[in-house]
Amino acid sequence: MPIKTLDTFKVEYLSILDKDGRIDSSLDPKIPDDRLLWLHRYMTLSRIADARMLNLQRQGRLGTFPACTGQEAAFCAPVLAIKESDWFVGSYRELGGRLMRGDPLVNLLHAFNGFEDGSVVPENSENSRTLPISIILASQLPHAVGLAYGSRMKGEKETVALVLFGDGASSEGDFHEALNFASVLNTPVVFVCQNNQYAISTPGHYQSRSATIAQKAVAYGMPGIRVDGNDPLAVYSAVSDAVKRARNGEGPSLVEAFTFRMLMHTTADDPTRYRDEEEVKQWGKKDPLIRFKTYLIDKGIWDDEKQAALEQELTTEVDTAVKAFESFNDFKPDAPFDHVFETPSSLLEEQRNEFLKDLGREVDNG
Numbered sequence: 001m002p003i004k005t006l007d008t009f010k011v012e013y014l015s016i017l018d019k020d021g022r023i024d025s026s027l028d029p030k031i032p033d034d035r036l037l038w039l040h041r042y043m044t045l046s047r048i049a050d051a052r053m054l055n056l057q058r059q060g061r062l063g064t065f066p067a068c069t070g071q072e073a074a075f076c077a078p079v080l081a082i083k084e085s086d087w088f089v090g091s092y093r094e095l096g097g098r099l100m101r102g103d104p105l106v107n108l109l110h111a112f113n114g115f116e117d118g119s120v121v122p123e124n125s126e127n128s129r130t131l132p133i134s135i136i137l138a139s140q141l142p143h144a145v146g147l148a149y150g151s152r153m154k155g156e157k158e159t160v161a162l163v164l165f166g167d168g169a170s171s172e173g174d175f176h177e178a179l180n181f182a183s184v185l186n187t188p189v190v191f192v193c194q195n196n197q198y199a200i201s202t203p204g205h206y207q208s209r210s211a212t213i214a215q216k217a218v219a220y221g222m223p224g225i226r227v228d229g230n231d232p233l234a235v236y237s238a239v240s241d242a243v244k245r246a247r248n249g250e251g252p253s254l255v256e257a258f259t260f261r262m263l264m265h266t267t268a269d270d271p272t273r274y275r276d277e278e279e280v281k282q283w284g285k286k287d288p289l290i291r292f293k294t295y296l297i298d299k300g301i302w303d304d305e306k307q308a309a310l311e312q313e314l315t316t317e318v319d320t321a322v323k324a325f326e327s328f329n330d331f332k333p334d335a336p337f338d339h340v341f342e343t344p345s346s347l348l349e350e351q352r353n354e355f356l357k358d359l360g361r362e363v364d365n366g
């Protein structure tokens, strides 16, 4: 019997803005101007807030946090492609995307300072379809599939779940289980992998022998595409196609946004020990903010004066959030102990008391 080819696959790569921010007009996703400026505002806010958080951390005023400079297109543009009534399920490196969803910056500062208070979704909040930060890699993927499946079971015909994760998370079992379930149950999920090429110090080629993460979609029977993750138009276009398919009942998709983390993994590591400075320099030339600004200026809807005014306004916005963050001290540091058992064990209570004593806090034995 001859050997037959049962299937072959191809992986597409989409880029719409070139490295200098010039558009390929045949691929223009035709986003209305007010939406383009909204996206630009939040990419800029994210960059300013990220720099400020790094300073705060270095001054001992903020806990460990994952810097996201350079990835703004990869995590903001997907939010432009969904509606408020859709689910946003992130990990921890999508600051601007969370701000677009309405998360107050002050809450994110509390969360990155280690306080659960920052993750509490206000009751009756419009924001209730945005899940809190998830540090456990890939754990959020099955959550997104469950939310999308549940929405369909409840008769919501339109709702989609958008889930973001990193390249390292694609090696977790949860990634594979989530893609499989999403596909066999035909759930309306859009998986967006921010491939920033490093999982802490582990480079992509050591993470996976697949040439792309996008091609992993083939094994699960769903469309997969790699896009220039530093090009907001390409990210938007691919995610918005995937959202349309999901809304139409055509199931899940995987979008790989190929990007680069310009700073450290978190403030606890030193990237110069595992990355070549030349690589960082080359990626700096593909800065998504600069390319997008050039595009907006070419389009005639932006200029340097407006840019300066916006940066000033957003810096003030960040200052206000930092003031609110630093003046709030009504924390319950032992809150995590509340959520282990409905009736806490005596051992757990002993540990809670020890913890509070270490912090110099009073122990409430009532």
Ligand SMILES: Cc1ncc(C[n+]2csc(CCOP(=O)(O)OP(=O)(O)O)c2C)c(N)n1
Binding pocket: 093, 135, 136, 137, 165, 166, 167, 168, 169, 170, 196, 198, 199, 200, 261, 265
């Ligand atoms: C299940 C699990 N294992 C290990 C870790 C420790 N850890 C935190 S971030 C990280 C690397 C993640 O890389 P990637 O998924 O590419 O996302 P990135 O941090 O680059 O955005 C690891 C191993 C974790 N948080 N969760």
